[in-house]
Amino acid sequence: MADVRLTVNGAAREGRCESRKLLVDFLREDLGLTGTHVGCEHGICGACTVLVDGEAARSCLMLAVQADGADITTVEGLMRDGRLHPLQEAFREHHGLQCGFCTPGMLLTALDLLRVNPAPSEDEVREGISAVLCRCTGYHGIVKAVRAAAVALAPKPG
Ligand code: FES
Ligand code: FES
Known part of the structure; x- marks a missing residue:
């Protein structure tokens, strides 16, 4: 098991997970951010794309532990003050x-x-x-x- 601390949509978040856990599964299962979808799970479909330190990345191709310390934006982070982006x-x-x-x-x-x-x-x-x-x-x-x-x-x- 490993500790993961990261910033998600501007808020500090942390969790503890298996070191083999994918970032997309960590976001969905550990942080409850189910807006990021899982399609192919091997880097083809792009459904799992999030921003990692401002750049688009497939969260099914990253381990949660690799994202430790990163700044992540998911679809839940796009709205501002109750208004759509x-x-x-x-x-x-x-x-x-x-x-x-x-x-x-x-x-x-x-x-x-x-x-x-x-x-x-x-x-x-x-x-x-x-x-x-x-x-x-x-x-x-x-x-x-x-x-x-x-x-x-x-x-x-x-
Ligand atoms: S789930 Fe298809 S690229 Fe990640
Ligand atoms: S896959 Fe249905 S809207 Fe794109």
Whole structure:
């Protein structure tokens, strides 16, 4: 067993788990943050994507003990003061989800993309989100949503 101390969505959290426990299972089972989904469990689908120290990472490919001391953002951390994040609003407005299974991973992947490239072209969005598999939407709504969020998040002139 090992102690794990990390920051999740701005709050200090800790737990004690088997050293072989995956970060995604630690988040879901030990911290109760079930918004991060488990799909393939071997790095293919992207459903488990979270931000680790600001960068998108697959939480099924990391051990919880490897995340010790890290700053993690999960989908639960996107809302502010009871309001959806502009990226979540854009997904809602542009029908960027259907079943929602891929959505947490898609949101955090898109957030990382917009951090690196605040004004991506359609092709760049498609490339950027290609690490996450969606079986429902055909991606059109997702691409529109990410581009709309880029506009919403852009600094306003003046
Ligand atoms: S569950 Fe992690 S990539 Fe599929
Ligand atoms: S919305 Fe169903 S898998 Fe993407």
